[in-house]
Amino acid sequence: MSKGLHVVQGKDQRPSSLTIRGLTVSYGADPAVFSVDLDVYPDTMTAIIGPNGAGKSTMLKAAMGIIPRLSGQIQVLSRPLEEQRSAIAYVPQRASIDWDFPATVQDVVMMGLYPKLGLLGRINANHKAQVTSALDRVGMLDFAKRQIGQLSGGQQQRVFLARALVQDAQVYLLDEPFAGVDAATEKAIITVLHDLRSTGKTVVVVHHDLATVIDYFDQVILINKSIIAAGPTQDVFTTENLQLAYGGRLAATQLDVVGL
Amino acid sequence: MMGQEFFVLSFPPLVIGIFASIACALPGNFLILRKQALIGDALSHVVLPGIVVAFVITGAITTWPMMLGALSAAFLAIALIQAVQRIGRIEQGAAMGVVFTTMFALGVLLLEMTDTSKVHLDVEHALYGSLESLIWIDSYGWQSLLSIEDLSYMPVELWRMVGVCSVIVIFVVLFWRPLTLISFDEGFARTQGMRTNVMSTLLIGLSALAAIAAFDAVGSIIVIAMFICPPATARLMTNSLERQVWLSLVIASVSTVIGYYLAAYGPLVVGFEESLSAAGMIATVSGVFLALAALFGSHRKSNS
Amino acid sequence: MLWQSLTLQLGYNATLVSFGVTLLGIAAGLAGTYLYLRKNSLVSDAISHATLPGLVIAFLVMVAFGGDGRLLVGLLTGATLSAALGLYCVSLLTRKTRLSQDAAIGAVLSTFFSFGVVLLTFIQALPIGHQAGLQNFLLGSTAGMLWNDAMVITGLALAVTLVLIVFRRPMRLVAFDASYAQALGYRVGAIDAVILGVTLTVTVIGMSVVGLILIVALLIIPTVAARFWSEKSDVIFTLSGIFGGASGYIGAALSGFAPNLPAGPIIVLVAFVIFVISFLLAPERGVLAATLRFWSFQTRVHLTQGLLALAQDRPIYEPKTRRLLQRSGYIRADGVATDDGREQAFKTLQNERRWSFWKQHLEGDVLSADTSMVHSLIDIESRLTADQIAEIDNALLNEATS
Numbered sequence: 001m002s003k004g005l006h007v008v009q010g011k012d013q014r015p016s017s018l019t020i021r022g023l024t025v026s027y028g029a030d031p032a033v034f035s036v037d038l039d040v041y042p043d044t045m046t047a048i049i050g051p052n053g054a055g056k057s058t059m060l061k062a063a064m065g066i067i068p069r070l071s072g073q074i075q076v077l078s079r080p081l082e083e084q085r086s087a088i089a090y091v092p093q094r095a096s097i098d099w100d101f102p103a104t105v106q107d108v109v110m111m112g113l114y115p116k117l118g119l120l121g122r123i124n125a126n127h128k129a130q131v132t133s134a135l136d137r138v139g140m141l142d143f144a145k146r147q148i149g150q151l152s153g154g155q156q157q158r159v160f161l162a163r164a165l166v167q168d169a170q171v172y173l174l175d176e177p178f179a180g181v182d183a184a185t186e187k188a189i190i191t192v193l194h195d196l197r198s199t200g201k202t203v204v205v206v207h208h209d210l211a212t213v214i215d216y217f218d219q220v221i222l223i224n225k226s227i228i229a230a231g232p233t234q235d236v237f238t239t240e241n242l243q244l245a246y247g248g249r250l251a252a253t254q255l256d257v258v259g260l
Numbered sequence: 261m262m263g264q265e266f267f268v269l270s271f272p273p274l275v276i277g278i279f280a281s282i283a284c285a286l287p288g289n290f291l292i293l294r295k296q297a298l299i300g301d302a303l304s305h306v307v308l309p310g311i312v313v314a315f316v317i318t319g320a321i322t323t324w325p326m327m328l329g330a331l332s333a334a335f336l337a338i339a340l341i342q343a344v345q346r347i348g349r350i351e352q353g354a355a356m357g358v359v360f361t362t363m364f365a366l367g368v369l370l371l372e373m374t375d376t377s378k379v380h381l382d383v384e385h386a387l388y389g390s391l392e393s394l395i396w397i398d399s400y401g402w403q404s405l406l407s408i409e410d411l412s413y414m415p416v417e418l419w420r421m422v423g424v425c426s427v428i429v430i431f432v433v434l435f436w437r438p439l440t441l442i443s444f445d446e447g448f449a450r451t452q453g454m455r456t457n458v459m460s461t462l463l464i465g466l467s468a469l470a471a472i473a474a475f476d477a478v479g480s481i482i483v484i485a486m487f488i489c490p491p492a493t494a495r496l497m498t499n500s501l502e503r504q505v506w507l508s509l510v511i512a513s514v515s516t517v518i519g520y521y522l523a524a525y526g527p528l529v530v531g532f533e534e535s536l537s538a539a540g541m542i543a544t545v546s547g548v549f550l551a552l553a554a555l556f557g558s559h560r561k562s563n564s
Numbered sequence: 565m566l567w568q569s570l571t572l573q574l575g576y577n578a579t580l581v582s583f584g585v586t587l588l589g590i591a592a593g594l595a596g597t598y599l600y601l602r603k604n605s606l607v608s609d610a611i612s613h614a615t616l617p618g619l620v621i622a623f624l625v626m627v628a629f630g631g632d633g634r635l636l637v638g639l640l641t642g643a644t645l646s647a648a649l650g651l652y653c654v655s656l657l658t659r660k661t662r663l664s665q666d667a668a669i670g671a672v673l674s675t676f677f678s679f680g681v682v683l684l685t686f687i688q689a690l691p692i693g694h695q696a697g698l699q700n701f702l703l704g705s706t707a708g709m710l711w712n713d714a715m716v717i718t719g720l721a722l723a724v725t726l727v728l729i730v731f732r733r734p735m736r737l738v739a740f741d742a743s744y745a746q747a748l749g750y751r752v753g754a755i756d757a758v759i760l761g762v763t764l765t766v767t768v769i770g771m772s773v774v775g776l777i778l779i780v781a782l783l784i785i786p787t788v789a790a791r792f793w794s795e796k797s798d799v800i801f802t803l804s805g806i807f808g809g810a811s812g813y814i815g816a817a818l819s820g821f822a823p824n825l826p827a828g829p830i831i832v833l834v835a836f837v838i839f840v841i842s843f844l845l846a847p848e849r850g851v852l853a854a855t856l857r858f859w860s861f862q863t864r865v866h867l868t869q870g871l872l873a874l875a876q877d878r879p880i881y882e883p884k885t886r887r888l889l890q891r892s893g894y895i896r897a898d899g900v901a902t903d904d905g906r907e908q909a910f911k912t913l914q915n916e917r918r919w920s921f922w923k924q925h926l927e928g929d930v931l932s933a934d935t936s937m938v939h940s941l942i943d944i945e946s947r948l949t950a951d952q953i954a955e956i957d958n959a960l961l962n963e964a965t966s
Contacts, residue, residue: 021881022873024865029857034940035869037878064451071866073881085453097445100562100662101293102501111444114437115452147499149563163448226940244923297667298606301674305777344788347851348843353666354605354788358839361781365832368703368778372825481681485674492667523682534689540681547675554661562662 006038006221006230015078017042017171017202018063018088023072025055025062031070032058034226040204042170045197046219047207047233051246054224056206057093057175064090064173076171086115089169091160093176093206099149105159106144109134112166134162137195139188154185161189171202179208190216213237267399273391274520276418277482277542280474281512283425284486286432287467289505292491293443298353299464300487302360303471304480306337309367310472316374323416327472334468337363338461389479391520391538394418417477424473431466432505439463440501478539485543486512493550496557515546578820580714585816585831586809587721588770592779593786593808594728595766597801598759600787601739606669607760608783610654611647611767612776613673616680618646619701620687636713636772639701643768650676651760704775704828713772720769724762725805735759736797774828781832782808789839792846811835863888868912868940870894874901875913918944918956925959 016039023036033055040046048056061067063074065081076084089112109131110123117123135141138158148156157177164172172193178186193203193216204221207213213220213233220236222228228245229236284300291297310333314325337359344355394415396404404410432439441449442459449456471483494507519542524535554560599605622642627633650672657668684698728735737745738755746752763783770779790803815831822830847853870885871894880886880899889895894905901909919939944953 022869022885024869026861026865029861031865031941034865035872061447066447066450070862071869071882071885082453085451088451090448090451092445092447096447098293098295098664101444102495102499102504103440103444104499107501108444111441111448114441117437119434119437147563292664292667295664295666297664297670298609301609301670344843347854348788348792349849350788350791351600351603351605353603354600354784357605357609357780357784358788358836361778361784361832362836362839365778365781365829365836368775369825369829369833372829481674481678484670485678488667488670488674492663492671495663495667496661527686532686532689534685536682537678537685540678540685543674543678544682547671547678550671550675554657554663557661560661 006036006227014042016040016075017077018204019075019078020059020063021073021075023059023062023074024070025058025067025072026070031055031225033062033223036072036223036227038221038227038230040171040202040219042200042202043197044219045193045203045205045217046221047205047213047217048221048223049207049210049213049245050223050228054245056223059223060090060173060175060204060206064088066090086167087169088171088173089164089167091157091164091172091174091177093179094153094157099156101148103148104144105135105140105146105148105151106131108148108159109162109166112163115167130166130168131162134165135159137165137192138162139184152182154181157181158185158188161192165192169201172196172204174203174205176206176208178212210242267401267404268396270520270524271399272394272396272415272418273538274517276394276415276421276477277391277516277520277538278513279418279421279425280470280478280482281486281490281516281542281546282509283421283428283470284467284474284483285490285508285512286428286505287463287470288487289491289494289501289508290432290439290443290463291467291487292495294460294463296352296464297488297492298356299467300471301484302337302341302356303334303464303468304475304483305360306333306363306367307472307475307480309333309363309370312367312370312374316370323420323476327476330472330475331468333363334472335465338464338468389475389477389482389539391478391542392524392535394477421473421477424469428466428470431462435459435462478542481543482539485546486515489543489546489550490515493546493553493557496550496553496560499559511549512546515549516542519543519545580711580718582813582816582820584714584718584721585773585812585827587718587725587812588766588773589782589786589808589810589812589815589831589835590805591721591724591728591762591808592766592770592782593790593804593806593811594725594732594801595759595762596783596787596808597790597797597804598735598739599763599783600791601736601797602759604665605784605787606666606780607651607654608763608767608780610650610669610673610676611764612771612779613680614647614650614676615643615701615768615771615776616646616677617683618642618644618649619698620680620683621646623687623698624683636710636716640716640768640772643701643771644764646676647764647767651764700775701771702775702777703826704771704773704778717769717773720765724765724769727758727762728805731755731758732798732801736801740797774831775826778828778832781835782811785832785835785839786811789835789842792842792849794848807835807838811838864941867892867894871905871909871912872916872940874905875909912940915944916940917960918953921956921960921963922948 018040020036020038023033024031025033036059048059050056058067062069062072065074074081076088081088113127113130117127132141135144138161140155140158140162143151143155148159151159161177177189193205196203205217207217214237217233219231220233221230222236222241222245224245229241288300291299307330310330311326313333314329315321318325340359341355344350344358345352394417396414398404398410398413400410438449438454438459441452441454442456446456467487474483490508490512491504493511494504497507498504520538522545523538523541527533527535596605599607619639619642622639623633626635626638631638653672654665654668657663657671658665687698734745734750734755735758737748737750738752738759742752745755766783767779770782774782786807787800787804789807790800793803794800811831811834815834816827818834819825819827819830842850844851866882866885866888870880870889873880874895880889886895886899889905890897893902894908895901923939
């Protein structure tokens, strides 16, 4: 359990796009996330992995300022989070929303443009084109007029990714986007995320499927309340580190699946 | 029916009723989507202590101190509910239950301890209102609508209701997008840097304003019904938020008109002399509309 | 007089009323626990408002058959029937449509209540109307309570209390985890019906005492107050009954002392006082205790993070951490560690290293329940024996030299 500064370094020397210092989050007397120091750089695609209850989602939510932090500071592109809201987008884990809400797929994606539109700004052809293009990228264009409750779980997940896409952010945080989705959705999402990385964005994903880590991600953050290790996948995604993070909970057979 | 009698007796209550219904139904749409439908119920109960305290202080039934008292009580209630909910970690329904019943009890007790024999202030009045007594005594027919002098004899409740209703309409139009966001996905709104607490307090505050203005004119049972029944009815008939809101306003207005005439002339049809409570009838009709929508509404079923 | 009132020395009738109200409070407190646990507290609001049309119709029916119209049993029967119908509507709206429960409750309570009001204005227009006294049910009354009525109320409250105590286990199970209860072979539907049935009965009898709006208070406030004292549902259940009973008893006594004032609001305000005391002072979840715990915990987290940074020569970014370190005398105003600070920092890092080693190599030997804890905040010397620590230190020394 080293407590040093953890760095997820990209190919070039641009400044860190997500900086977390001394982050602790606690719901009760036991912190869910303790003393996290982390730098994530552009051009990377990072998996956050760790056992259940290790504070993966909590860390992401605290980094987005959705839940209060006990201590810690968050910077996005070297400026405080509060000034950089438009540079960071978040896709929640199977959003806890009312699926009967009177909104179509198109309406939901348009919500990603609300900060730019302001209170009364007119929705013009350009805005509509952005929504269409985002829906096209996630393969949901045919469903634009559907009410969101009429979609499958995977389709809903893609709509929320499209909403993040129209935000045109620099940093994308996704909370278990592959949990309980169909294969087509998983493929669509991973293609979009790789596209984002290749255009210089920063992508951070809470991930639960150890078997796909090596295929999907170039960087890994291993966490169990505190960060166990962080860095390039080949350095960090090792049997020793996994044992350290998961303890006895990770059986040898599981490690076989992972390919280690 | 469009003669002078209509303008003297029916025009003011109808217009006041319609504006009161719209003022409540409009924010009600968002309260329902946010699963805060019962805020309207809570607010209408805490109006009583506010008014009684204002009466105890001023010793008279005057409008502005009473409105102010009611508004303060409503904001105190909102603050207390939030405190019990957030600090005490109690679920919202129970927190509301603690606060509004206690404040209502306080109101009743204060009322009983105060000598109100000379004024018209009692619990029943607070509940039913007196829609029927709002008349436009100096109207000479539709041409009075064009006469500034005649209009000035319109019951003052009407202007107040029109004013409050306009404020609410402007608020909803202006903040349509933030209201949609906090109703649909509050977590996402927060990631956009929106002060969701401020927004939701504004929504509840405006609802309180609607409840109090409507309460003053038409009594609190209309308030509770209009916050919930028309938006809920509309919710069962469409999947578009915009259409839902428009529909709810139409349903609220139609309920008011039908309810008013049913209360005034319904008994006559069956040979009964006295008229029934208009406020009660209007609220009942809005409930009947909801029942119909629950049985036949095109979008009554849940997706999940 | 107050003392006499509290000790039931104000005569036979007053004593019976006090007894009945106390029992009502206990029953309401107990029944409210289940509503609260099912996150259903405001269902009671729908039930109580939905009684009104039944009450008025019962009156009309009794008059139509030449009766007095004020017979309590008849009125309560009408109230029960219409509240049951209201409850059924809430359940239908919630299950069969997309409306959520809060909207269903609000719709039913407002529609039923306003229909009741329409009927009331109808009665008032009748020649017999003004003697009906149905308004008493809005705010309740104990002062003019007849002997027979008091007996009816006391008897029903006693019966409900007994049912609640006898069925407390299955009810608690259903309230806590309905599907588990189902798996154990309990008939969840039937138990749910019993829960709602007792709530209905409490509401209807309570209505004649404290009024239909304020009975909701007795079903909610005692339980919420009890919630602050414990995390265990059986303790909450018992405490809620005690708080409800105490509210009824003290409230009835106080109103015996001031017979011109209605008992209902007084009882509710007594319950509220109990709530406020619990909210502020309860040791488990009370605000005072929770705030103090939070502050000390936050301080500990900041100090630990700061001391670890000091020990590893890392910069401390957070102003609050620096402030706390300085106040504890661990760093000087310019940020340089004091002797004391260096010593504490060393200890914190040592604690960290020991735990870290223990987690890697020895975990599972002891304290397996603690493995998910963040150990940095726990002094290892308080958890492991001196021998174990010596063993860890030895191993760490070997690791460092090799």
